[in-house]
Amino acid sequence: MNLAVARSNRVGLPANSTYAIAGCREGSGGLARSSFPFFLSILLVWRLIVRVLKLDISGVPESWITLEHAVGYYAQGVVAYTVGEPMRALRGGHNHAGIRSQIEVHPIIAVNGVSVADRLLRATPRLTRFNHKLFKRDRYTCAYCGGKFREDELEREHVVPTSRGGLDHWTNVVSSCRSCNQLKGAKTPEEAGMPLLYVPYVPSRWEDMLLQARTEHIVGDQMDFLRANLPKESRLLV
Numbered sequence: 001m002n003l004a005v006a007r008s009n010r011v012g013l014p015a016n017s018t019y020a021i022a023g024c025r026e027g028s029g030g031l032a033r034s035s036f037p038f039f040l041s042i043l044l045v046w047r048l049i050v051r052v053l054k055l056d057i058s059g060v061p062e063s064w065i066t067l068e069h070a071v072g073y074y075a076q077g078v079v080a081y082t083v084g085e086p087m088r089a090l091r092g093g094h095n096h097a098g099i100r101s102q103i104e105v106h107p108i109i110a111v112n113g114v115s116v117a118d119r120l121l122r123a124t125p126r127l128t129r130f131n132h133k134l135f136k137r138d139r140y141t142c143a144y145c146g147g148k149f150r151e152d153e154l155e156r157e158h159v160v161p162t163s164r165g166g167l168d169h170w171t172n173v174v175s176s177c178r179s180c181n182q183l184k185g186a187k188t189p190e191e192a193g194m195p196l197l198y199v200p201y202v203p204s205r206w207e208d209m210l211l212q213a214r215t216e217h218i219v220g221d222q223m224d225f226l227r228a229n230l231p232k233e234s235r236l237l238v
């Protein structure tokens, strides 16, 4: 049985091809039967959370993609260049000479094609109804009392209330603890006597990539690449 198989119906692989993470085939590691489910669960969790950073041809981050998606680009021969050390080797089938194919997946890949850098850099990062990116931008700090809170203790707060014409936009929203949010109510900071402790801002493309992924899921080469391109004033550098 193949474990951790990237089936060809995901992206771009030949119809009968499969790729398995090297060293993860049943029996190859002499694993005890009783330890196998645990090993399998760890492997599957890793495969679910690990992501490859895809760049456009000019080096601007486009998206986080799955391992299988990345393998598809390698298999199509459209990976223009890579950044960082290979983080995983995926083994495929044998060719007519009996040689088994292997694809080394790097943490960052640039894909051939027309540059879409202008579009990517002009676009405003999405402020979804989920507040994870907002709270991470604000380093889980209430904009009014300065306290540090868990994600589930924070709320999205509109600096100029929406009932007063304030927009649901990066530059008008901050993270707030519940107490401060209730205290401020439908007032402006000036009216409530609650000055902002930090200024809300629109994240850059590179910041947004860091905000999208959970920090613990970003490997070192990806973190170094994204942090090297952050604006000097980014709070993510603090």
Ligand SMILES: [Zn+2]
Pocket (backbone or CB within 6 Å): 142, 143, 144, 145, 146, 147, 176, 177, 178, 179, 180, 181
């Ligand atoms: Zn507060």
